[in-house]
């Protein structure tokens with residue numbers, strides 16, 4: 001799968017309400033998917049940190065930036081790693097979101 005297709009695929013899965021942006025609750029689901037825990041408050045802070053245009057929501061561009069920036073040394077940044085794992089996991093079309 002092309003990298004951009006992969007991002008699009010992941011993004012669509014994470015974007016539960018289909019508005020083209022990832023909100024804090026949607027980030028929470030993302031973290032839960034890779035076995036992590038994030039409070040809504042933490043998700044809101046994380047979204048604000050990764051948000052590039054200040055609307056508090058993550059666009060696909062923001063997601064790509066976050067994943068591309070993620071590296072193994074940045075263990076502290078769980079959300080980046082979670083995104084990376086989610087994208088890496090998404091090689092096929094048969095990925096099922098756990099709710």
Ligand SMILES: [Ca+2]
Pocket residue numbers: 015016017018019020021022023026
């Ligand atoms: Ca959304």
Ligand SMILES: [Ca+2]
Pocket residue numbers: 051052053054055056057058059062
């Ligand atoms: Ca934004």
